[in-house]
Amino acid sequence: MNIIIIEDEKPAARLLQRKVEKLGLQVSTLLHSVEESISWFENNPHPDLIFLDIQLSDGLSFEIFEKIAIKSAVIFTTAYDEYALRAFKLNSIDYLLKPIDEEDLEVAVTKFKERNASSASLSLDFDMIKKMLINPVDRSFKKRFTIKIGQQLKMINIEEVECFYSENKGTYIYTLDQRSYLLDYTLEQLETELDPQEYYRVSRKFIIPLKAIKEIQLYSNSRLKVILTSYKDDEVIVSREKVNDFKNWLG
Template sequence: MNVIIIEDEKPSARRLQRMLKSLDVEAQTMLHSVDESIDWFKTNTHPDLIFLDIQLSDGLSFEIFEAIDINSAVIFTTAYDEYALQAFKLNSIDYLLKPIDEDDLKIAVDKFRDRTPQKQSVTLDFNDIKKLLVNPIERDYKKRFSVKVGQHLKLINIEDIECIYSENKGTYVFTNEGRNYLLDQTLDQLEDELEPHVFFRVSRKFYINIKAIRDIVSYTNSRLEIKLNHYKEQQIIVARERVKDFKNWLE
């Protein structure tokens, strides 16, 4: 099965890729914008199945289908409300509501696999679907964490967090008060819960809050070192493969 992912939020794309791999589905190609997708479809064999985000960084993904004649099957990954999802149902389009649930993903993949060869491709009237879409709802990103402190639960607002990091198999938040608190989730589990314009995963160990950055310094091997307002327990190094995305994120 030839599968591609079109998703502008790279952490979400990587998470979906990992989830698909657990279902023995290899998504080798990930595209992140309308323009990049159009260029790719012009020079590559079209896939059997596309996992398609609706709203990309440079426009609606429907623009891809307006520019290129594509007959691939489509599973939408969307944050649109119930009326738009109802429209997808009426047009026999599979969809997954973000954040994507593993069980829902398996059902969607099984539904595709169960199709007869004659029905593997689909013809979708994207203009009609576009008209049925309402404005996307605001993504419900994490607003606060509840952490256990002794016999009490403490609420920590997202804006009070400088960074989130992993250490000794635990995940911790560090607040602008200089305190560490243990979380129940892993960094991977937080990928779809953190506002991407506020938090960036600079390495396997760290998410940082853009408002907490005090300084950015060149480091060895084309990497960068981040200095936060209060966190000084470990060096925070932007992994080399993430430097370009990090610079784009800053802008």
């Protein structure tokens, strides 16, 4: 498998290369600008997979695709905020949010391998993605959830939510009255439905609202532990890779 990385910050490119090769893959080339990338694609066979930073030193990486008909799969690497990332999520496009978490990287690579093995291809409308990133479309966010309890339906307003969590392949909503309900959503789907100004996915297991944070404590290995208003069933830990982004979200 031939893999290249397009990233303008050379230390970040080398770090991503090490993480990719830790998964048993080989990165053949590191590129650092739009101009360099266009020249490379004009003179080399296209790779199987590209890890692509959006903002390069000499412009947006989308300019590469305006010049070259790319035939490779793409996983975006980006520091864009969660609101802009809806452009990717709503169109089933793979991305990795900087700083790149190794578990997220492994999931993205596994998805690529599975899609590649099934010969499924994803046609990317780069013009659409570019427009959505620069001028995100205003949209409403989830205000309530309908929960099935036996033969009845229960309505839960977003104001009643203390957190969302995954457990045993299920996704649950935990409410301020200290009850859990099974949802017909994944955490990935919830990320596209919740206001990113108010909700943050601190880990693979938890999405939490700003209003439910009671306390934040320093934790081992440069991580953070979040104490919620009443949820006590499991520790809510912010991974080391997400700490800076979490702090920025807190404002």
